[in-house]
Amino acid sequence: MIDDQARADIALIRAALDQGRAYATARGPDMIVWGLLIGAGYLGTWACLTGQLPLRPGPLWLGVLALGWIFYVVRRRPSQEPAPPRRPLVIALRMLWLGIGICLTLTAVVGNYRGDMGAGWFEPFAAGILGAAFFASATLSNLPWLRWVAAAWWVGELAAFWLHGNILILPFSAALYVLLLAGPGLVLRLRP
Amino acid sequence: MTDFDHGAIDELLSSRVRLAMVAFLAGAGEADFAAIRDATKTTDGNAGVHLRKLEDAGYVTVSKQFVARRPQSLYRLTDRGREALLTYVAHLEALLPPKESQS
Numbered sequence: 512m513i514d515d516q517a518r519a520d521i522a523l524i525r526a527a528l529d530q531g532r533a534y535a536t537a538r539g540p541d542m543i544v545w546g547l548l549i550g551a552g553y554l555g556t557w558a559c560l561t562g563q564l565p566l567r568p569g570p571l572w573l574g575v576l577a578l579g580w581i582f583y584v585v586r587r588r589p590s591q592e593p594a595p596p597r598r599p600l601v602i603a604l605r606m607l608w609l610g611i612g613i614c615l616t617l618t619a620v621v622g623n624y625r626g627d628m629g630a631g632w633f634e635p636f637a638a639g640i641l642g643a644a645f646f647a648s649a650t651l652s653n654l655p656w657l658r659w660v661a662a663a664w665w666v667g668e669l670a671a672f673w674l675h676g677n678i679l680i681l682p683f684s685a686a687l688y689v690l691l692l693a694g695p696g697l698v699l700r701l702r703p
Numbered sequence: 704m705t706d707f708d709h710g711a712i713d714e715l716l717s718s719r720v721r722l723a724m725v726a727f728l729a730g731a732g733e734a735d736f737a738a739i740r741d742a743t744k745t746t747d748g749n750a751g752v753h754l755r756k757l758e759d760a761g762y763v764t765v766s767k768q769f770v771a772r773r774p775q776s777l778y779r780l781t782d783r784g785r786e787a788l789l790t791y792v793a794h795l796e797a798l799l800p801p802k803e804s805q806s
Contacts, residue, residue, distance in 0.1 A: 528729055
């Protein structure tokens, strides 16, 4: 009887520790930084293509992606303090977002290099992927409202298909990344 | 029957809600009120009462600030709270068969 109670308490402590670490991971500044950087990249591209910025979009995006990844690497430099043991839930959450970051970066860089990006498929593809990431994160980090962010990304995906071939896809995408990537990151840090 | 020392168990952590709050904060480092309430699946009032008890016992500290004109309460586990959690876990593990408590 007492053994069962002790097992139940230890399971509760492990689950709560997991949730706490997952919460701390979700609350990190990565979403804000990446959302603002990519939003700026899309706005910059729009400014380039409308002649308001004397730059080519390629180098602009190279700078955006380099800045984002440098921020990611610098934040995760090994510290002097011993690292706390990581639980599978936290590892899953981190790997989910790292995998998505690598997938979208590779797709964008290779697509741009091969000249496929002009076909207009990347924006809805990326929106769909990010929707799936938020949907999974809602469960992993015990933040159910992130499912609504996922739904908003999927609505954005449909709208991006609809805006296919229209230059307005660029400011629209900028708004998506600022509102639906930097926005949730900001809410997680600032909510009462 | 297991030889069990009831007096050694921390009364404050005998509540599952408070135990979950302390463990959540041990993992999170720092968390706002809403996150703790959601993680422990309690109401605003219930979470407030339990957090106040932990604060009075010196297990958590709270810092209040205004963000975008709205009050935000950030909770942190103190060294005393962390020590209490570790002691509580040690007591629980002592109740289990040796092999199981190491898993």
